[in-house]
Amino acid sequence: MGSVTTKSMANGLQYVEVDTELCQARIFLQGAQIDQFQPKGQSPLLWVSAADDYQVGNGIRGGIPICWPWFGQSEIADFPQHGFARTRTWSLSSVNMQNQLAIITLSLPINHADKQYWPHDTQLKVVFELGTRLKVSLVNTNNADYPVQLTQALHTYFPTSDIHNTQVDGLAGSQYIEFGQGPFKQPHNQVAFTKETDRVYTNLQPQQIISTPEGNIIVNRDNSHSAVLWNPWIAKSQRLSRFNDNDYLSMLCLEAANVLDDKVLLQPGDSHTLITEIFWQDEVN
Numbered sequence: 191m192g193s194v195t196t197k198s199m200a201n202g203l204q205y206v207e208v209d210t211e212l213c214q215a216r217i218f219l220q221g222a223q224i225d226q227f228q229p230k231g232q233s234p235l236l237w238v239s240a241a242d243d244y245q246v247g248n249g250i251r252g253g254i255p256i257c258w259p260w261f262g263q264s265e266i267a268d269f270p271q272h273g274f275a276r277t278r279t280w281s282l283s284s285v286n287m288q289n290q291l292a293i294i295t296l297s298l299p300i301n302h303a304d305k306q307y308w309p310h311d312t313q314l315k316v317v318f319e320l321g322t323r324l325k326v327s328l329v330n331t332n333n334a335d336y337p338v339q340l341t342q343a344l345h346t347y348f349p350t351s352d353i354h355n356t357q358v359d360g361l362a363g364s365q366y367i368e369f370g371q372g373p374f375k376q377p378h379n380q381v382a383f384t385k386e387t388d389r390v391y392t393n394l395q396p397q398q399i400i401s402t403p404e405g406n407i408i409v410n411r412d413n414s415h416s417a418v419l420w421n422p423w424i425a426k427s428q429r430l431s432r433f434n435d436n437d438y439l440s441m442l443c444l445e446a447a448n449v450l451d452d453k454v455l456l457q458p459g460d461s462h463t464l465i466t467e468i469f470w471q472d473e474v475n
């Protein structure tokens with residue numbers, strides 16, 4: 191039998207600790223941010239910077255920050271990068287065990303202050319399904335009587351022991367925008383890392399494979415035709431908060447998204463679920 195326990199850090203940050211026959215995981219209520227997921231007998235699937243000190247009000251530099259209700263910079267100056275969901279305290283709505291899967295749902299209460307950013311009557315929840323795989327479903331529902339538009343991303347940080355021996359496959363047919371330039375046609379099915387990479391891909395196939403010296407990580411997306419591929423490389427690593435100068439050697443982000451022409455347009459009463467599922471290709475069962 192597994193255990194799912196709610197705990198607190200000394201500074202008050204609350205988290206849900208999951209320890210089952212299939213995996214070990216940890217999800218913070220702040221940001222509904224999962225920072226640890228490790229299938230039993232396998233390597234961790236999520237990366238977190240050793241420089242992060244888990245402060246109240248900061249997103250954690252690793253795991254899966256939830257970028258919502260916009261990705262990147264808002265069109266409105268002074269609005270926070272990647273929205274506000276990643277620094278708010280979410281409510282733990284339910285915890286279930288189904289077969290050996292732990293299923294944990296959190297929802298985001300929109301308080302009075304947040305209405306300056308998001309005045310719309312919508313509901314946001316996230317469902318984590320934790321087994322040998324990690325499935326994350328971000329569910330938006332529009333309760334307003336007018337259409338609502340948003341962008342979003344599950345900003346997943348993946349580990350590698352050597353970025354120089356890491357590549358991402360499954361990019362054929364896509365196009366990308368990088369550093370404000372483009373769109374460029376993606377020339378090959380795969381990308382390796384030799385410099386700062388910060389690409390917003392559109393028209394993207396639903397599966398990518400990250401090959402690392404530790405093995406292949408499968409990244410599936412559903413209801414998403416866009417994704418962000420990011421490695422800050424040397425100079426940006428030195429400027430990033432909660433990030434060590436050499437951290438770029440041991441991580442990459444591949445972020446399941448709804449951005450650019452893949453943004454979400456919700457008609458009154460409609461729902462949309464952005465899904466990502468990640469697992470080691472050679473699962474141990």
Ligand SMILES: O=P(O)(O)OC[C@H]1O[C@H](O)[C@H](O)[C@@H](O)[C@@H]1O
Nearest residue numbers: 271272388389418419420430443
């Ligand atoms: O530092 P943050 O606000 O967490 O953003 C971290 C990164 O997120 C995304 O991947 C963006 O494409 C990058 O440009 C940005 O640097």
